Amino acid sequence: MSALETNPQELMQRALLAAERLGATPVVLQLDLGTAMQIISALQLACRHPDFNGGARETVEGFARDAQESIGEQAPEIAEFLELGWSEEYDVPIVRGSRCRVCGCTNEMACPGGCHWVEENLCSACAPAAHSIILP
DSSP, X not given: OOGGGSOHHHHHHHHHHHHHHHTTOOOOOOOOHHHHHHHHHHHHHHHTSTTXXXXXXXXXXXXXXXXXXXXXXXXXXXXXXXXXXXXXGGOOOOOSSOBOTTTOOBSSSOOTTOOOEEETTEETTTHHHHHHHHOO
């Protein structure tokens, strides 16, 4: 039976019973660096939403900060960069068209020294670093 065929209350009840059965069994995640950075960034954005508060927000922020700290143990420079995501001061405004997935540059705001598109959402200035993170 799929989740769509089930009553939401029944689904929640079954999930709560399963969670109780599992207890404090840890869930271990293994992520490549690029994926971890994207997840942390998304969680930072969620945590800065004014209506996201309470226990869930504290849990989400704790998870993101723990992941950031874990990355920082091996690469403090990356953790320092990720720290910027906790401040709206560094938000990138929404722009139509291409935007670099690494630095956020656009056709209207290129990288210092200039750049060009090597992929739909990757500029030439960021390509070497992006490929070294994504590829083994």
